[in-house]
Amino acid sequence: MLDKTSTAPEAERLLGWYDRHHRDLPWRVSPPMRARGVKADPYHVWLSEVMLQQTTVAAVKPYFAKFLALWPGVNDLATARSEDVMAAWAGLGYYARARNLKKCAEAVAAEHGGRFPATEAGLKALPGIGDYTAAAVAAIAFDEPAAVMDGNVERVISRLYAISDPLPGSKPAMKAKVAALTPQERPGDFAQAMMDLGATICTPKRPACALCPFREDCRALAVGDPEHYPVKAAKKAKPVRRAAAFVAVSPQRRMLLQRRPDKGLLGGMTQVPVTDFTSRRDGATSPDAAPFPAGWQPRGTVVHIFTHFELRVDVYRAGVAERAVEDGWWEPLDNLAAQALPSVMKKIIETAIVSTPDPTQGHAQ
DNA sequence: GAGTCGTGGCG
């Protein structure tokens, strides 16, 4: 049984490796700075962790900088306009994160005096903060020895102990292993070290085991094939869904836009009029589904891959006189960049405005 | 527990 006050030798090796090979990231306080007493800003840690959920470091960096410039503190974000937050998040994906980010900032400002709770349990009670983010913020910003488990840690742990039971079923057992390894001293650096190791050494493909601080400990390496881990349950095939999109442009150079409902796919984001994405009918779409009759011209098909389905959108364009619409508004083309347009909508607009229809592509199969 | 929920980069 491990003494709670001592640090496991594996953790010592990992922290030593982290001191030499840690990544410098905009939201991170490096080990030398921490040694001088510099604390991580809980707002920075929380903001980066939410952005990093299922998202790469490279994708997050510019968004993190933009958010800090627009809203330097959690109270600024709490009083921001929701539309501005959604527009700033546009392109980063998983838009429920942005809605919950705003809710969380409001809760911190209103219910916690503008300071994040310093415990894992207190953090987890906030919107958009689950098991991982609560543990990460608690460990990194508040030095709480919380067991941080993300995809990187799952990969490292599954290899270190050669866990052959498939995820997600094996997750509780893995978390117990992490908890046993997490040191009382420097728990935040330990968590970040595990993730850096997973991102740079213990990678999904071709891990650099010769450079790994766990190379003498790793059961999977001893057996011979670390790349085989972690074992995951088989995944289902993506269904294909079809839709039609209608890009209406007026002589005043304005485009008809709408706001999607707050819940569900692309919730709260901006769109051009589209048929729903749930229709699974095969074959061609038609301009009959447009919000109003006009000279709708086919402009091509946009294919966009979501997490659990593939969407093929036939794009139609028409020049139309501006008219009153039940839901929606006419937005100047020069101001489209400031809208909360998800990537699939930018593709659709691009296809409608710029590209030439390709006779070999298109609607019907 | 199994579905839902984006996007872009990479081997």
Added chain:
DNA sequence: TCGCCAAGACT
């Protein structure tokens, strides 16, 4: 080219 997946949360 295309499947895989990257610091998950919520229902």
